[in-house]
Amino acid sequence: MSPRRLLAVWHARNLEFLRDRSTLIFNFLFPLALVVAFAVIFGGQPRALFKVDVVLPAGAALDARLHPFLDTRYVDFVRIGPEDVDATIRKVGRHETDLLLDLRTAPRYWVNEDSPKGYLAEKLLLESAGGRATREPVFGAAVRYVDWLLPGILGMNMMFSCLFGVGYVVVRYRKSGFLRRLSATPVTAFEFGAAQVLSRLLLTVSVTSLLYAALALLVPFRNEGSTLLLLLVAVAGALAMISFGFMMAARFASEELANGAINLASWPMMLLSGVWFSLEGAPAWLQQAAKALPLTQMLVAARAVMLDGASFADVLPHLGWLAAMTLLFLGIAASGFRWRAD
């Protein structure tokens, strides 16, 4: 080995990296974005030990003057609307929230008979209220983490397949000149894009279905809803994410740049779309922002089907969102599509 040659190649590569501004920016921007995302999600107050959803009288604030229990430390009190009471009772049943407290009239609470954390939260409530609250028992087994995580893992796998499978490949076609060759044929950008999207859709949905079937045999998991509806959710989600990948690749001519950009889009999606953990404790603005991500919409709908047995009508708003995103991304991609690298 010649250290001299090694040094020469090392130096040239460093220069190339430093002069490729776009790649350089992504290499620095991406870790920074990751740190910021973690700080926002997990930062602030120490993590609460219990989560209690509270229904308040109209116009009231989450304040200890309303009820002394609200002054308890290390309890995460989340205000919910009266319209969310039924859904929250189901969450108590699945151990997703420890207690539901209704303060609109005389204090009344729902607690799961089988939940250890619910038992302790109830003790704290009764201690602070001097035992004055009506008890409404709820029954139900806890949602296992695996049941909650499985849609997230499958969704994350789909997301990477959709974004990189289309985005990276289209950029490579452009760089190699294959797109330039196609531009001399009657093929339009929309036709080309649609073909890419449908090809990746077939692959992604097939692979995900196989994974789903294999996992059902290996790690029996909960699916309360229709498998066909779940498939529809997967198709709608995959379409939106593939279109997103195609939009990202509509103009780039460098694989490194495309790689950076897709990473920049996929990692926040993985963190903010609820793949690994729920964002319920995160700031409201972040939860709202997360709703705009296609992976969030797909996972919320998939979990609703699998954990709650949601119907087509229940997930229709999510499907509508995903369809709208698909059209928006494809429209932007087709209008700004570049056939040539230069």
Place this chain on the structure above:
Amino acid sequence: MTPVLEVRELVKEYPGVRAVDGVSFSIAEGQCFGLLGPNGAGKTTTVEMMEGVTRPTSGSVLYRGEPLGPRFREEAGIQFQKTSLQEFLTVRETLALFSHLYPRGREVDALIETCALGEIADRDNRKLSGGQMQRLLLAIALANDPQVLFLDEPTTGLDPQARHNFWDLIRTIKRERRTVLLTTHYMEEAYFLCDVVAIMDRGRIIAEGPPSRLLREHFDDVVLELPREDFSGEAVDFPLPVLVASDRVEISTGDVEGALRALLDRGIPLRHLRIRPRNLEDLFLELTGRELRT
């Protein structure tokens, strides 16, 4: 009669360089038109503007009297100088892909036969030799049964045998009365294949016409070529102008007998003497003062 293709005052500017500088010409139905010139003369830029894949800075390109549009894209076949194909496809699958992009796509088997691809039809397109790849690219260009065919430096990098095989293919295509635009820096190729040539240099056309007419107009002599070592020391008092190249000397004359006598008088061996007519390469040298293959 309306030309198949017409180029009017075509200009292409890149930052700091005018690659094509006001080029105009037209190509008639069934004609094989050659755009010649050294590398960097502006041939590829011109042809890409004519193909509609590069936007001109100014000027216009007309196909059958109209600006390039969907009709042109359906009736034009294009072989780019450099192109990549979709990977992991065989020759047959690649042709099927392109054939299906056109409303009047030719049968894949017919394309395979026309371009002599039978033996490699089921081979991965990444495993083709240079000549085989050029034949595949030509077949792709013919996939829509085109009325007009663009061939940009189709034989660059091929060995002489592969080049001659390719010329045979082009001759077959010419017999089908297709209009062909060929760019090349091989003058021999242009001479053998083209009905009309336009010679480009530094973004401009410096001569245009049928090759034999251009040569007649500019030359009335032939060239006597001798190895340089056979001529050493004799050039000083030789009565005719002598061009000394790296490995040979060239004597241009209209009086062949007189030139031969002068050579014999000086005892110059004629064993390796070659007499050749003027060619397009000589014409380029005459017009620009520079060798073509630089």
